[in-house]
Amino acid sequence: xxxxxxxxxxxxxxxxxxxxxxxxxxxxxxxxxxxxxxxxxxxxxxxxxxxxxxxxxxxxxxxxxxxxxxxxxxxxxxxxxxxxxxxxxxxxxxxxxxxxxxxxxxxxxxxxxxxxxxxxxxxxxxxxxxxxxxxxxxxxxxxxxxxxxxxxxxxxxxxxxxxxxxxxxxxxxxxxxxxxxxxxxxxxxxxxxxxxxxxxxxxxxxxxxxxxxxxxxxxxxxxxxxxxxxxxxxxxxxxxxxxxxxxxxxxxxxxxxxxxxxxxxxxxxxxxxxxxxxxxxxxxxxxxxxxxxxxxxxxxxxxxxxxxxxxxx
Amino acid sequence: xxxxxxxxxxxxxxxxxxxxxxxxxxxxxxxxxxxxxxxxxxxxxxxxxxxxxxxxxxxxxxxxxxxxxxxxxxxxxxxxxxxxxxxxxxxxxxxxxxxxxxxxxxxxxxxxxxxxxxxxxxxxxxxxxxxxxxxxxxxxxxxxxxxxxxxxxxxxxxxxxxxxxxxxxxxxxxxxxxxxxxxxxxxxxxxxxxxxxxxxxxxxxxxxxxxxxxxxxxxxxxxxxxxxxxxxxxxxxxxxxxxxxxxxxxxxxxxxxxxxxxxxxxxxxxxxxxxxxxxxxxxxxxxxxxxxxxxxxx
Amino acid sequence: xxxxxxxxxxxxxxxxxxxxxxxxxxxxxxxxxxxxxxxxxxxxxxxxxxxxxxxxxxxxxxxxxxxxxxxxxxxxxxxxxxxxxxxxxxxxxxxxxxxxxxxxxxxxxxxxxxxxxxxxxxxxxxxxxxxxxxxxxxxxxxxxxxxxxxxxxxxxxxxxxxxxxxxxxxxxxxxxxxxxxxxxxxxxxxxxxxxxxxxxxxxxxxxxxxxxxxxxxxxxxxxxxxxxxxxxxxxxxxxxxxxxxxxxxxxxxxxxxxxxxxxxxxxxxxxxxxxxxxxxxxxxxxxxxxxxxxxxxxxx
Numbered sequence: 082x083x084x085x086x087x088x089x090x091x092x093x094x095x096x097x098x099x100x101x102x103x104x105x106x107x108x109x110x111x112x113x114x115x116x117x118x119x120x121x122x123x124x125x126x127x128x129x130x131x132x133x134x135x136x137x138x139x140x141x142x143x144x145x146x147x148x149x150x151x152x153x154x155x156x157x158x159x160x161x162x163x164x165x166x167x168x169x170x171x172x173x174x175x176x177x178x179x180x181x182x183x184x185x186x187x188x189x190x191x192x193x194x195x196x197x198x199x200x201x202x203x204x205x206x207x208x209x210x211x212x213x214x215x216x217x218x219x220x221x222x223x224x225x226x227x228x229x230x231x232x233x234x235x236x237x238x239x240x241x242x243x244x245x246x247x248x249x250x251x252x253x254x255x256x257x258x259x260x261x262x263x264x265x266x267x268x269x270x271x272x273x274x275x276x277x278x279x280x281x282x283x284x285x286x287x288x289x290x291x292x293x294x295x296x297x298x299x300x301x302x303x304x305x306x307x308x309x310x311x312x313x314x315x316x317x318x319x320x321x322x323x324x325x326x327x328x329x330x331x332x333x334x335x336x337x338x339x340x341x342x343x344x345x346x347x348x349x350x351x352x353x354x355x356x357x358x359x360x361x362x363x364x365x366x367x368x369x370x371x372x373x374x375x376x377x378x379x380x381x382x383x384x385x386x387x388x389x390x391x392x393x394x
Numbered sequence: 395x396x397x398x399x400x401x402x403x404x405x406x407x408x409x410x411x412x413x414x415x416x417x418x419x420x421x422x423x424x425x426x427x428x429x430x431x432x433x434x435x436x437x438x439x440x441x442x443x444x445x446x447x448x449x450x451x452x453x454x455x456x457x458x459x460x461x462x463x464x465x466x467x468x469x470x471x472x473x474x475x476x477x478x479x480x481x482x483x484x485x486x487x488x489x490x491x492x493x494x495x496x497x498x499x500x501x502x503x504x505x506x507x508x509x510x511x512x513x514x515x516x517x518x519x520x521x522x523x524x525x526x527x528x529x530x531x532x533x534x535x536x537x538x539x540x541x542x543x544x545x546x547x548x549x550x551x552x553x554x555x556x557x558x559x560x561x562x563x564x565x566x567x568x569x570x571x572x573x574x575x576x577x578x579x580x581x582x583x584x585x586x587x588x589x590x591x592x593x594x595x596x597x598x599x600x601x602x603x604x605x606x607x608x609x610x611x612x613x614x615x616x617x618x619x620x621x622x623x624x625x626x627x628x629x630x631x632x633x634x635x636x637x638x639x640x641x642x643x644x645x646x647x648x649x650x651x652x653x654x655x656x657x658x659x660x661x662x663x664x665x666x667x668x669x670x671x672x673x674x675x676x677x678x679x680x681x682x683x684x685x686x687x688x689x690x691x692x
Numbered sequence: 693x694x695x696x697x698x699x700x701x702x703x704x705x706x707x708x709x710x711x712x713x714x715x716x717x718x719x720x721x722x723x724x725x726x727x728x729x730x731x732x733x734x735x736x737x738x739x740x741x742x743x744x745x746x747x748x749x750x751x752x753x754x755x756x757x758x759x760x761x762x763x764x765x766x767x768x769x770x771x772x773x774x775x776x777x778x779x780x781x782x783x784x785x786x787x788x789x790x791x792x793x794x795x796x797x798x799x800x801x802x803x804x805x806x807x808x809x810x811x812x813x814x815x816x817x818x819x820x821x822x823x824x825x826x827x828x829x830x831x832x833x834x835x836x837x838x839x840x841x842x843x844x845x846x847x848x849x850x851x852x853x854x855x856x857x858x859x860x861x862x863x864x865x866x867x868x869x870x871x872x873x874x875x876x877x878x879x880x881x882x883x884x885x886x887x888x889x890x891x892x893x894x895x896x897x898x899x900x901x902x903x904x905x906x907x908x909x910x911x912x913x914x915x916x917x918x919x920x921x922x923x924x925x926x927x928x929x930x931x932x933x934x935x936x937x938x939x940x941x942x943x944x945x946x947x948x949x950x951x952x953x954x955x956x957x958x959x960x961x962x963x964x965x966x967x968x969x970x971x972x973x974x975x976x977x978x979x980x981x982x983x984x985x986x987x988x989x990x991x992x
Binding site for chain 1: 506507515516521523550551600601602
């Protein structure tokens with residue numbers, strides 16, 4: 082037996098192997114830690130710089146649109162027709178009305194369909210059919226908008242020989258549908274199973290449970306998803322360029338069977354004209370459009386946050 | 395008998411005669427060689443942690459009332475008590491794992507070999523490098539068995555003889571024989587008990603000074619639990635071990651010293667009693683400790 | 693009753709997909725039967741002479757899209773890391789929505805900004821620098837006067853793709869189990885080592901899927917590209933020259949068709965975009981599924 086009380090006989094008191102530091106040394110960086118910490122700091126700085134860059138880009142675009150747009154906007158700009166002789170000048174009232182009508186029609190088509198698809202996925206779909214529908218939604222979501230627009234072009238414009246607002250609405254509905262269906266599906270999945278069980282225990286039928294219990298508790302999320310999808314659709318331009326036309330739409334009218342002016346289309350055509358007056362009109366239109374879209378985004382976020390805290394999610 | 399104590403700086407002192415190394419709690423095991431079978435031997439021990447008036451709070455909620463204790467070198471110290479009593483909070487404060495909790499605040503001093511862990515100029519990565527930790531749920535990285543062990547040594551620049559280092563760590567964790575033929579296989583393919591021993595191997599591969607174990611066996615079956623406990627005995631001569639456990643038999647089996655925490659009337663975690671494990675279980679000084687270890691509470 | 697309605701809606705989704713494929717193929721069929729597969733790589737596009745080929749446009753499409761992918765992937769991952777691992781929570785709640793709102797800016801407005809603000813800036817500052825430093829490479833050839841170029845289009849696409857990759861990868865990083873990160877931190881790893889050793893390896897397939905979804909978006913973007921790419925008819929081999937992508941060609945010419953074959957050839961371009969879009973999407977879904985059924989996270 083070795084001397085039991087001699088601590089130096091304990092293995093722990095052997096000199097540390099390798100580069101392990103002396104346990105009693107001060108707790109400042111030892112070994113290669115100073116270099117490793119520096120590497121970490123540099124890369125963390127790079128990530129922070131990337132985030133700053135994104136924020137700066139966002140601010141830059143918003144600032145530029147606001148600066149140029151606000152110098153153009155007046156009551157008259159928002160409420161009068163464009164000048165039919167001097168293209169690119171005058172007001173944008175038909176474009177504002179047209180955008181609202183076209184997006185409203187698209188929403189009226191996409192929202193019920195999207196919600197029904199979501200209900201199908203959560204309440205009714207089997208393994209196989211659920212997979213097919215989810216796959217189709219994913220594909221739909223991944224379709225380039227220009228392809229969607231050409232599909233409607235082949236389906237409608239080639240037949241009627243007229244570009245029209247409702248053709249654009251249909252294309253926008255196809256773009257909105259997967260967004261609404263996906264988000265609603267996720268919201269419906271969050272509805273606690275206990276709610277369903279409670280409804281089942283009361284002996285009500287499935288559709289009564291869905292309409293009476295499940296949908297109301299998911300309504301906030303569905304409305305948010307719809308607002309965000311509508312905001313996205315309002316900014317879409319490819320379907321409008323391909324399917325809609327300004328030629329008939331230069332005065333305020335409410336008939337989507339004909340071409341309707343819209344804000345994205347106005348911006349696009351103004352930029353193509355290229356003359357300074359048209360560029361001014363483009364900035365003014367861009368400001369109105371962007372303000373509406375960003376307001377919808379902020380509003381949807383606030384609404385969702387309120388709704389969450391109300392439901393205690 | 396010499397009274398060298400190791401000359402380890404300000405953490406060294408002669409502790410009370412009550413600190414005795416005991417084999418009584420583990421009669422089935424041969425006495426560790428350094429003890430020479432002398433159970434009542436009073437020796438000098440260096441304290442690794444000297445906790446002075448430490449209190450912990452999260453925001454406005456106090457989690458631990460001020461307390462003072464020393465944790466001694468090459469002993470297993472168990473922290474026991476009912477859930478919510480702050481034992482895990484205290485353990486995670488010892489290597490600054492709580493720093494990432496936004497509202498975490500600690501007052502008092504946690505001296506480690508005489509240096510304040512929360513002092514100015516202290517590098518928390520260095521702290522964790524010297525004070526390793528094993529968690530409640532086995533958390534191997536989604537890498538191979540080999541890379542789980544080799545990852546930290548590579549970071550630390552311990553690249554020489556890496557294969558030997560990995561083998562030694564696995565041997566020390568009593569895992570080598572089970573995995574030596576499949577070092578390149580994913581670690582997530584191991585059983586729960588093997589994963590936890592892998593996590594221990596991973597922690598000792600960087601040669602820490604202290605190993606903190608947060609209920610290391612609570613997610614494991616009885617046989618795996620036993621192997622983890624045996625492992626702790628084998629590691630004791632070379633490391634200082636601090637273990638949180640809610641299992642009193644486990645504390646009795648593995649620990650030399652035991653600290654009992656409980657909740658006071660304001661539901662604030664409080665250190666009730668800290669003594670040799672034998673004393674805590676056989677002749678506790680405090681009524682609350684007695685109630686707890688005899689199963690009347692908690 | 694409700695099940696009937698729901699089933700009908702689900703059927704509509706599937707029918708629409710089938711209809712898209714049918715319409716695009718049938719619209720393209722005159723061009724397909726005339727030119728066959730070589731349309732994909734032939735580069736002449738002369739509507740008045742009934743000669744059509746997608747080669748140059750596809751090259752420009754791939755160059756702009758992969759440029760956007762190459763720039764946006766590291767940027768997006770870095771932003772995702774910042775938002776999930778590095779930023780204090782009040783910065784997170786402020787910057788996160790701002791990054792997502794960058795994606796909400798309509799592409800037509802981003803294009804307007806690209807033409808008026810970004811293109812002159814690129815022409816004045818980026819191009820001379822890159823041409824000066826790497827001018828010996830043909831792709832960084834002589835600069836143009838307007839700044840409307842393949843290069844600028846790539847930058848605009850980057851701005852559109854970054855928020856997609858950033859918000860998806862942030863969600864992936866946030867889903868990495870806390871105890872894995874703690875395990876790495878307890879081994880004395882620096883923040884970067886935790887990211888490099890644990891966060892990135894466990895999310896690789898998800899991040900690749902996110903990048904592919906971003907690529908799909910860039911491949912199909914039409915209007916913003918049509919605005920800033922300058923509409924040159926031939927590929928000059930230099931990214932500082934104007935060009936035309938498949939999608940921007942459709943936008944440019946759909947309202948000024950010379951003949952039926954012209955329209956059919958635009959549909960053929962759309963068909964190619966459809967195939968590319970579906971392929972990237974399917975690959976992304978397959979990768980995300982292999983990750984463990986987390987594809988719901990990827991499509992919002």
